[in-house]
Amino acid sequence: MRVLAAGDHFVAPELFVEALRDQPDLDTVEATTLTASWPTEPFGPVGSGDSVVEEASGTEEDLIAALDGVRVCLTQMAPFTARVFDARPELEMIAVCRGGPVNVDLAAADRAGVAVAQAPGRNAAAAAEFAIGLMLAALRRIPVGDAELRAGRWRGDFYAYDEAGLELDGATVGLVGYGAIGRIVARVLGAFGATVLVADPYTDTATAAADGVELVDLDDLLVRSSVVSLHARLTDETRGIIGARELDLLPHGAALVNSARGGLLDYGPLPEALRTGRLGALALDVYDVEPPPPDWPLHGAPNVVATPHLAGATRQTAHRAARIAAGEAARYLRGERLAHPANETARTVGTVGVTS
Missing domain, CATH: 3.40.50.720 (NAD(P)-binding Rossmann-like Domain)
Structure with missing residues (x-):
């Protein structure tokens, strides 16, 4: 053999x-x-x-x-x-x-x-932990605070009310996709004190109720969530599931996290969503083109956390x-x-x- x-x-x-x-x-x-x-x-x-x-x-x-x-x-x-x-x-x-x-x-x-x-x-445990890490990094501006301090700048202004971050405790977090990774993310978010919404056509209400999450359709999830995290598998059905129309449904200042697959998200509208404040924070570990090109519009954009596809590492x-x-x-x-x-x-x- x-x-x-x-x-x-x-x-x-x-x-x-x-x-x-x-x-x-x-x-x-x-x-x-x-x-x-x-x-x-x-x-x-x-x-x-x-x-x-x-x-x-x-x-x-x-x-x-x-x-x-x-x-x-x-x-x-x-x-x-x-x-x-x-x-x-x-x-x-x-x-x-x-x-x-x-x-x-x-x-x-x-x-x-x-x-x-x-x-x-x-890699469910690794990817779930990383997704939570991205949420915290984006909501609390951890990477930019680190970079500024290392550059010799003490950004006390980040403590000002208009610049301060948001907590997961009491937040409504929407998970698009509820497989093995999404279920671990939901469990951790529950420990933080977040309310968790789930959009997944392959999850039933009994499973959602047993896990302490609310099963809703995608539009309802987007309208109600201050943080949205993507966890769906990339298929013909889910490709581009979050685009300009979906971004417009988010509350002003919402945070978006994608550590699943680049093809789930239309990256074209993201710079404008950040510019207008529709997105208050964006955290990415996957991209439509990997690695992103040197002229990628999100290089240097404010309130963006970007890592090189490390969630399962x-x-x-x-x-x-x-x-x-x-x-x-x-x-x-x-x-x-x-x-x-x-x-x-x-x-x-x-x-x-x-x-x-």
């Missing part, structure tokens, strides 16, 4: 191998490794024609070479395009250690009969991701049902009449 651990400089190949060795009966698996350049180099689209995958790192050529004789691959960002599947028909299964395997052409995987598993929730996330992927690979090799199937082929694993 030959397995490829296709890691990078966050989820290193060695983490995959270690996690595989911890699985029962897999300590003798022959593991080869491949290391992609992410995050020292940004991820991006890879492929051509009708088979282009997103947020991938590495080349099709390097992956094809590394897959020689491999039945199972554990990865985070390796680019699995139709070309890769065509070149390696012996490949049977891919365990992708991220919440959505956007680096895999799932339709091509199904055509090739390759099962694809994913790792939902692997914790060591615990890397270890957790490797363990989840290794667990899926182990289930596949034992002929068991996968816990987190991502394509139709994966859903047949472990069913009657199907073996690995």
Whole structure:
């Protein structure tokens, strides 16, 4: 049995191998490794024609070479395009250690009969903590206060009433999207004393009530929330879900946080919303173009907190991701049902009449 651990400089190949060795009966698996350049180099689209995958790192050529004789691959960002599947028909299964395997052409995987598993929730704690951090940083002007003091300026004027920040205690915070990350954010906000509104068509009122949040439609959430944080998955349904019309619904001076996906937000109206005061604060960890170009309109804009896509960057996330992927690979090799199937082929694993 030959397995490829296709890691990078966050989820290193060695983490995959270690996690595989911890699985029962897999300590003798022959593991080869491949290391992609992410995050020292940004991820991006890879492929051509009708088979282009997103947020991938590495080349099709390097992956094809590394897959020689491999039945199972554990990865985070390796680019699995139709070309890769065509070149390696012996490949049977891919365990992708991220919440959505956007680096895999799932339709091509199904055509090739390759099962694809994913790792939902692997960075939920990290991303939720980071979102709360962005809220506090934006509402309380922590980054600009730090920068000004380091530059030798004592900004006592930030204590003036018109310049003072806002508390989460007593605030109404709207969460757009209520998956694993959103639910942790809501729990933390409740501890702060905030009222939490949720807009998510896939959440029911019973779940919301049990969690102590109020389920509302998106427009109602925007009208009522002094802080809005985005936590939806990027799909055709959610792309551009917050644009100029939605920004106009916010209370004057509201704060907006996006640590989910850049495509959820139309970045074009943001400078004007900041200029008019419709947005009192903006905190971003993701962007429509990553990294933002040198002439990005929000460079140097007031009341903006911007970080380079770091929400999931914790060591615990890397270890957790490797363990989840290794667990899926182990289930596949034992002929068991996968816990987190991502394509139709994966859903047949472990069913009657199907073996690995």
